[in-house]
Amino acid sequence: MGISNFPMITSLRTTLKEHGLKDTQPRRFVLQALEKLKKPASPYDIQKWVDAKGGSINAVTVYRIIETFMRIGLVHRHPCDGHFSLCSMPHKKGHHGFLHCTSCGKTxxxxxxxxxxxxxxxxxxxKFRSSTHVSEILGTCAACAA
Amino acid sequence: MGISNFPMITSLRTTLKEHGLKDTQPRRFVLQALEKLKKPASPYDIQKWVDAKGGSINAVTVYRIIETFMRIGLVHRHPCDGHFSLCSMPHKKGHHGFLHCTSCGKTxxxxxxxxxxxxxxxxxxxKFRSSTHVSEILGTCAACAA
DNA sequence: ACTGTAAATGCAATATTATTGCTTTTACAA
DNA sequence: TTGTAAAAGCAATAATATTGCATTTACAGT
Structure with missing residues (x-):
């Protein structure tokens, strides 16, 4: 068992190419935001992050990029914090595991x-042909329990 | 391993009482809708179901009931189909497992x-004190694969 | 049964989040 | 370079969720 790492921007180009997708600045922005935020983020969180870094990205574009990224398994949604929140990263085997602290909100x-x-x-x-699977564990982290 | 059953309306009263909550018609409606729909439903789906059955329930009330039910572990959210979609039912140990077919949408x-x-x-x-855990497997069901 | 009271619901207004159609821009292959 | 399909931006709209407050309801204690 191990804590996952986030993929480098440099490998994004490759991943996109594999799926016949273009390597664009907005896509790099979104990936970078998710990497740096280090926790599930909403589309709006992402846009804000990009703005804060002096960049700029349209909200609609964020939605579309998220959709694309989900399709190719780069990101995905969370059961714990509502609508369009995202987890961060891809796992080799399509398995994603998360611990979400309902007290401090960190994942x-x-x-x-x-x-x-x-x-x-x-x-x-x-008789199910699975592509990806997610496990989410909700509860209280060590820090909050103390 | 077994496919889960849905709880009877009759036990709702008990569950609610345990948490100091009132046994109301809207709450019975919501539970019944989730039971009968037999798949994750949005707040709007629930309202529609109640309406179709000749009943009536306010949308805001549906949201609030969902919130309450989530808090006491009666229902919860799904990672696969966006915002406020719901799965249906409580599991003895706080473990919930789902297979979601991305082709036909059934869960x-x-x-x-x-x-x-x-x-x-x-x-x-x-070092995590878990309350509930969810597993969601995405892929193609037997029917759709054929 | 009756009644007081806190809790739950309903209603109206509003805020937030997501989607769509269309135009312009951009990545990238030839 | 340059042509072209894909992606991004923009504006409008739709769908979803939240809030404050008035009204109704469940139910505990008579």
């Missing part, structure tokens, strides 16, 4: 092989 | 002990 990413395997077994048993 | 609920255990282990390892 920690994790990866666990055994859990991943269990999910794949469930899918198999129910 | 199937499941419960798996091993997976549940794995999630609890992860939480323990990371």
């Amino acid at each position: 920690q990413e994790f990866h666990d092989e055994q859990l991943c395997k269990a999910e794949e077994r469930v899918a198999r048993t129910l | 199937q609920e499941f419960h798996d002990e091993q997976l549940c255990k794995a999630e609890e282990r992860v939480a323990r390892t990371l």
